[in-house]
Amino acid sequence: MAAKGLRLVIVGGGAAGISAASTTKAIAPETSVVLFSEYEDVAYSPCGIPFVHGREIPNFEALFLQSRQHYADVGIDLQLETRVTRVDLRERKVYVGSRAYEWDRLIIATGFDYERPDIAGSDLEGLHYVKNIRRAMEFDRLLEQIKKVVVVSASPLGIEMAGNLARRGLETHLVDESGWLMSEVADPDIMQPVEESLKSLGTKIHLGTKVLGFVGSNGKVKSVKTTTGELDCDVAVMATHKRPNNLLAREAGLEIGSTGGILVDDRMRTRVDGVYAAGDCVEVIHGGTELPVQGLSGSHAYSQGRVAAANAVGEQRSYDPVFIPWGMVGGDVHVGGVSLGETLHKMLGIPHFVAAATGISRARYYPGVTKVRVKLIVEPKTLRVTGAQMAGGEGIKERADFLGFALKRGATLEDFAWMENVYSPPIGALMEPIALAAQAGLTQVKQLRQA
Amino acid sequence: METGRKQSFAERLRMAAEKYLREAAEEEMIKRYGDACTRPFRSNGVVSVIIRRLAVPLFLRIPWSLRRQMILRASYPSGRRPDWSSWQKGLSLKASDQSESGQNSGAQA
Ligand SMILES: Cc1cc2nc3c(=O)[nH]c(=O)nc-3n(C[C@H](O)[C@H](O)[C@H](O)COP(=O)(O)OP(=O)(O)OC[C@H]3O[C@@H](n4cnc5c(N)ncnc54)[C@H](O)[C@@H]3O)c2cc1C
Numbered sequence: 001m002a003a004k005g006l007r008l009v010i011v012g013g014g015a016a017g018i019s020a021a022s023t024t025k026a027i028a029p030e031t032s033v034v035l036f037s038e039y040e041d042v043a044y045s046p047c048g049i050p051f052v053h054g055r056e057i058p059n060f061e062a063l064f065l066q067s068r069q070h071y072a073d074v075g076i077d078l079q080l081e082t083r084v085t086r087v088d089l090r091e092r093k094v095y096v097g098s099r100a101y102e103w104d105r106l107i108i109a110t111g112f113d114y115e116r117p118d119i120a121g122s123d124l125e126g127l128h129y130v131k132n133i134r135r136a137m138e139f140d141r142l143l144e145q146i147k148k149v150v151v152v153s154a155s156p157l158g159i160e161m162a163g164n165l166a167r168r169g170l171e172t173h174l175v176d177e178s179g180w181l182m183s184e185v186a187d188p189d190i191m192q193p194v195e196e197s198l199k200s201l202g203t204k205i206h207l208g209t210k211v212l213g214f215v216g217s218n219g220k221v222k223s224v225k226t227t228t229g230e231l232d233c234d235v236a237v238m239a240t241h242k243r244p245n246n247l248l249a250r251e252a253g254l255e256i257g258s259t260g261g262i263l264v265d266d267r268m269r270t271r272v273d274g275v276y277a278a279g280d281c282v283e284v285i286h287g288g289t290e291l292p293v294q295g296l297s298g299s300h301a302y303s304q305g306r307v308a309a310a311n312a313v314g315e316q317r318s319y320d321p322v323f324i325p326w327g328m329v330g331g332d333v334h335v336g337g338v339s340l341g342e343t344l345h346k347m348l349g350i351p352h353f354v355a356a357a358t359g360i361s362r363a364r365y366y367p368g369v370t371k372v373r374v375k376l377i378v379e380p381k382t383l384r385v386t387g388a389q390m391a392g393g394e395g396i397k398e399r400a401d402f403l404g405f406a407l408k409r410g411a412t413l414e415d416f417a418w419m420e421n422v423y424s425p426p427i428g429a430l431m432e433p434i435a436l437a438a439q440a441g442l443t444q445v446k447q448l449r450q451a
Numbered sequence: 452m453e454t455g456r457k458q459s460f461a462e463r464l465r466m467a468a469e470k471y472l473r474e475a476a477e478e479e480m481i482k483r484y485g486d487a488c489t490r491p492f493r494s495n496g497v498v499s500v501i502i503r504r505l506a507v508p509l510f511l512r513i514p515w516s517l518r519r520q521m522i523l524r525a526s527y528p529s530g531r532r533p534d535w536s537s538w539q540k541g542l543s544l545k546a547s548d549q550s551e552s553g554q555n556s557g558a559q560a
């Protein structure tokens with residue numbers, strides 16, 4: 001248990017930082033907690049921002065989960081719009097300019113930054129990075145006055161923004177160098193329905209297209225120069241790669257891993273006694289390959305913040321290696337998966353084969369039924385499933401969560417082929433699509449063995 | 452210990468390896484799922500071409516178990532990997548503490 005009068009300083013007010021602060025107060029209320037954030041607000045859901053722009057959610061206020069007063073009431077000292085400029089690990093102080101704050105335990109939760117391309121015009125006004133909710137509110141007002149948007153990078157955020165802006169009626173272009181949407185994590189066959197859905201909403205998709213620079217007039221962006229031509233725009237949404245914001249940690253002398261994330265163990269401890277780190281600024285271990293990975297999701301950041309806080313105040317908790325269930329809606333299509341997809345298996349050269357099938361989400365006669373495509377990636381010797389990807393109209397998130405859990409327990413093709421499942425016409429079909437994919441995989445194996 | 456702002460060699464190596472290995476994987480995926488793909492943009496500098504034609508195929512010939520060890524070694528140049536073994540020892544203690552459950556911490560996810 002925490003010593004009385006323990007002083008905890010948290011740098012970062014995102015999912016990791018705020019969950020660390022709340023967990024500390026829940027476990028060890030006597031701990032003094034000071035939380036610093038560069039932003040004006042904490043406790044809002046940035047994940048909802050694209051959907052407010054798309055008018056799926058009526059206003060930004062709906063994204064706030066707690067008031068500042070709540071944190072004051074539970075005894076968390078929020079230092080907002082306050083940038084920590086230096087961490088001194090020997091003196092055990094953080095600095096805001098020349099002002100020092102002492103700590104007994106420190107949690108670094110400085111999150112991520114978007115990659116800023118080093119190309120002409122990247123300092124022009126009108127290049128918008130979606131993160132801070134206040135900037136998003138201003139951007140939303142600007143959207144009222146403009147017509148054309150270019151979204152740079154078909155990342156998960158790029159796809160959400162492109163779909164929502166097109167839905168709002170803006171002329172929307174989505175530009176990406178690679179050969180399919182979200183190629184860094186997803187497979188082309190899985191993303192094809194998303195591409196079609198975005199197109200049906202009016203998004204113009206430019207794949208295989210590199211952004212060369214931004215062209216401005218009076219300091220404002222007016223077009224985006226690409227390898228396949230120039231695209232006129234009033235604003236550019238920069239949905240570029242997420243990078244760990246490790247500046248403070250690196251300058252303090254904390255060890256940084258090959259992913260750029262701060263090195264932590266499974267208690268979220270750095271190598272310096274009393275110093276913890278959590279969220280998008282750290283690297284964690286991938287459960288399937290045991291390789292370090294970085295830049296996961298808000299739900300990972302949230303759990304890591306809780307684990308860091310529990311350990312900081314004297315409990316013993318560990319954070320398991322990750323299998324990364326993920327899911328999202330692109331256009332009107334749900335996609336998701338777990339662990340590595342087929343592309344990433346090929347990228348690492350991991351032996352595998354693919355078992356796939358298309359099933360349905362409800363009874364075939366039930367209104368609203370949609371197709372569900374499931375693709376399992378399988379280790380040939382043991383038939384252990386090492387990854388999965390899915391696309392459909394509903395039920396993808398739940399399948400991704402289930403598969404994440406099952407893969408962590410080492411489930412095989414046999415396990416899934418003979419799994420029990422819910423059958424209820426409005427919510428589930430007799431044949432579970434995951435089981436169908438596994439059965440198809442077993443048939444393949446049998447044929448191969450016979451041959 | 453890592454200091455300063457600059458990226459370490461391990462970081463630069465991983466970024467470059469990811470880029471070229473991903474490109475190679477994309478080429479294979481294009482062969483398999485051509486209808487769902489567009490020709491990706493590729494930079495064509497001399498170094499890129501050499502890495503694509505020589506380094507990547509050689510690297511992918513190494514058996515996965517050995518390759519995995521190589522990646523792990525390159526990931527921790529100091530040789531000191533943080534301890535992540537609790538879950539294998541069955542020691543990982545899940546966040547099941549009642550004092551936390553039901554508490555709306557207002558996280559941002
Ligand atoms: C638009 C958008 C959509 C998203 N959609 C999803 C989604 O659908 N699903 C999902 O799971 N996740 C989503 N996320 C979450 C995201 O991908 C991250 O995983 C998550 O934000 C990581 O949380 P974090 O606390 O580690 O860091 P961040 O959210 O990056 O927070 C970092 C915090 O550190 C502060 N900070 C940094 N440096 C300093 C300093 N020197 N001094 C003081 N404060 C500092 C910042 O002010 C900020 O409060 C979304 C995020 C955004 C922005």
